[in-house]
Amino acid sequence: GENVEQHPSTLSVQEGDSAVIKCTYSDSASNYFPWYKQELGKRPQLIIDIRSNVGEKKDQRIAVTLNKTAKHFSLHITETQPEDSAVYFCACNTGGFKTIFGAGTRLFVKA
């Protein structure tokens, strides 16, 4: 069935360094790939998304890349700050009502 694998499960970086989170998906019909950030005790919120007709998208310090051939996409956070500490979820959707989420990556940014 449909599946999204997310790595790593935990990531610790020094403030100012970059962080990269990778996801692979199984359904080649997937065409929408959002990333959600969930701070401790709060609701997940969309931080960036990409559609299948685009290979890369950037928004200030965050960027997402998509390789449809290899069926993987990645989140890149540059110049990390303590407030970036959170759980990040990747997800994919085939255009229907079901979105498949990865298991999450807990990012720690050490000051």
Added chain:
Amino acid sequence: DGGITQSPKYLFRKEGQNVTLSCEQNLNHDAMYWYRQDPGQGLRLIYYSQIVNDFQKGDIAEGYSVSREKKESFPLTVTSAQKNPTAFYLCASSTDLGSGEQFFGPGTRLTVL
């Protein structure tokens, strides 16, 4: 902080009891969803609703039930048939197409005593 709300924030249930979690949205979204979140796992879909009076089972619907009598409301009942109900429950909504942002509620933490 409107948009989508859930109540209560914390809920305690004795074994054998049914409980209902509330979810309301004022975003005029057609689609609504219920997810379960357990530590170290992603969000797992319980039920979703595309439109009023219609809903579909997700991946882990056993032991849960829903209704969608109004566009704004999508309550989730956790029945006694759910063997391991202690979890964090998130409600979400989106516009009519699935390939768009989902807006999440603040969640309800359910604990079975």
